[in-house]
Amino acid sequence: MIGLITAALPVLGKLLDDVIETDAEKASAKAKLMKLVQDGDLKEMETRLSAILAEANSKDPWTSRARPSFMYVIYILILSSIPMGILFAVYPEAAGKVTVGFQGWLGAIPDSLYTLFGAGYLGYSGARTVDKLNKKD
Numbered sequence: 001m002i003g004l005i006t007a008a009l010p011v012l013g014k015l016l017d018d019v020i021e022t023d024a025e026k027a028s029a030k031a032k033l034m035k036l037v038q039d040g041d042l043k044e045m046e047t048r049l050s051a052i053l054a055e056a057n058s059k060d061p062w063t064s065r066a067r068p069s070f071m072y073v074i075y076i077l078i079l080s081s082i083p084m085g086i087l088f089a090v091y092p093e094a095a096g097k098v099t100v101g102f103q104g105w106l107g108a109i110p111d112s113l114y115t116l117f118g119a120g121y122l123g124y125s126g127a128r129t130v131d132k133l134n135k136k137d
Contacts, residue, residue: 048123049123049126049127050127053127053128053131084098084099
């Protein structure tokens with residue numbers, strides 16, 4: 001199996017070309033990336049991403065549906081802004097109390113959990129993108 005990160009090198013190279021403006025900086029960034037690959041520092045990251053892919057491909061419905069289920073929760077929260085807007089137009093005091101309560105509830109979640117979710121979700125979506133780019137149909 002070709003390493004996940006090694007397979008992503010062309011994509012990362014194009015990203016560096018888009019983000020970095022001068023040719024000298026591009027060459028330096030690409031050299032550092034290649035050094036990381038040669039040193040094996042990216043092997044640890046590849047191992048982490050493979051675990052995420054293994055979970056996504058699991059036959060266990062609880063494991064394989066966790067991320068889509070979370071996205072459905074987010075969609076519901078976004079769509080609930082429509083009735084909240086109507087509630088605010090009719091009963092601004094009640095809408096204000098709901099908003100304060102919801103902010104308090106979200107504020108009770110530790111920052112480390114938000115960080116963990118963000119890192120996991122970005123890793124998962126990045127791994128899926130690389131997997132789709134490398135898939136030969």
